[in-house]
Amino acid sequence: MLQTVNTGGQTSWPTPIVNPGSIPEKWRQNIRGRRETDLRLPSVKDVALLYPEAVVVSSDAFAWQDIRVVHLRHSLNEMVVPASDNHCLVLNLSAPLYLHASLRKRNFEGKVRAGEVAIIPAGATWSCQSHSLHACNTLLLFLRPLYVRSAVEEFDSSYKELVLTPQIGFRSKHIRHIAMSLLGELNEANVEGRLYADSLATGLAMQLIRRYSSLRDVQIGHGGMAPHRLRKAIGLIDQHLAREEEGRVALRAVAKQVQMSYFHFSRAFKQSMGMTPTNYIAERRIERAKKLMQETESPIAEIALRSGFSSQSHFTTSFRRLVGVTPRSFRKGM
Secondary structure (H helix, E strand, O other), X not given: OEEEEOOOOOOOEEEEOOOHHHOOHHHHHHHHHHHHOOOOOOOOOOHHHHOHHHEEEEHHHHOOOOOEEEXXXXXXXXXXXXXXXXXXXXXXXXXXXXXXXXXXXXXXXXXXOOOOEEEEOOOOEEEEEOOOOOOEEEEEEXXXXXXXXXXXXXXXXXXXXXXXXXXXXXXXXXXXXXXXXXXXXXXXXXXXXXXXXXXXXXHHHHHHHHHOEEEHHHHHHHXXXXXXXXXXXXXXXXXXXXXXXXXXXXXXXHHHHOOOOHHHHHHHHHHHHOOOHHHHHHHHHHHHHHHHHHHOXXXXXXXXXXXXXXXXXXHHHHHHHHHOOOHHHHHHOO
């Protein structure tokens, strides 16, 4: 069940309501303690690397481009996940879990029953607890924020100022269908499944934005950038990238043109976009490189330079980090 918070006439932020009587007292005590003390989280942000013994199967081996899927099964009483640069959807396939998420000094918590979903936006830390005798069985779906915005803007540009909000413990037959279809593709373990997975990722992005998001304007009071400044900053950066210029984008000049100090600009940009300006530039360059590989037969070295990378080795390192495979492997799999 979701409560609507009044935001002074703007689109509201959903906040989970939890019936205190439905939550075991020891869970409530753990959550109260978590609010009062900072979590000492590991430096590793990848849940599959933090809990490798829990991974049943993941899409990492299949080089899926637009979505990452990790199937987990474990008997841990608690799993703690540091903030990620990606949005995460959690589909519970087993006994009820109690999930707690923190985003921008706000806490969201609730029970996620079997068949229910939780949305964890990029930048949120979260944990889930279970005291069932049965193993926890969850499916995690990861989407890059830039991909979600780009996918939706292709269909309806009016959604580009929207942002995901944490939501915990709700039913969605559409999300469940997409998630189970993706799991089926993983279990089939065939290369052709990548194209189908990418098409499902687009459908998932549409579901997230149209049904489970709020206006970006509500973030302004929490340190984000005003929408008109954000649009101008992104436009300036994209203009630079469109000219196929090599080297670094002059972010200090961009900050000056939107009338902000460089420090405030960098912090506010990350708050609004879910990534630093530098990471945004890297993702845009990688997207351009992928398009060039799909539409041309240019050598990898030439594509690296046309995408704004100083060298092929730098391009390969960045591409592997963001896409999960090397440029050559990506091209062979097209």
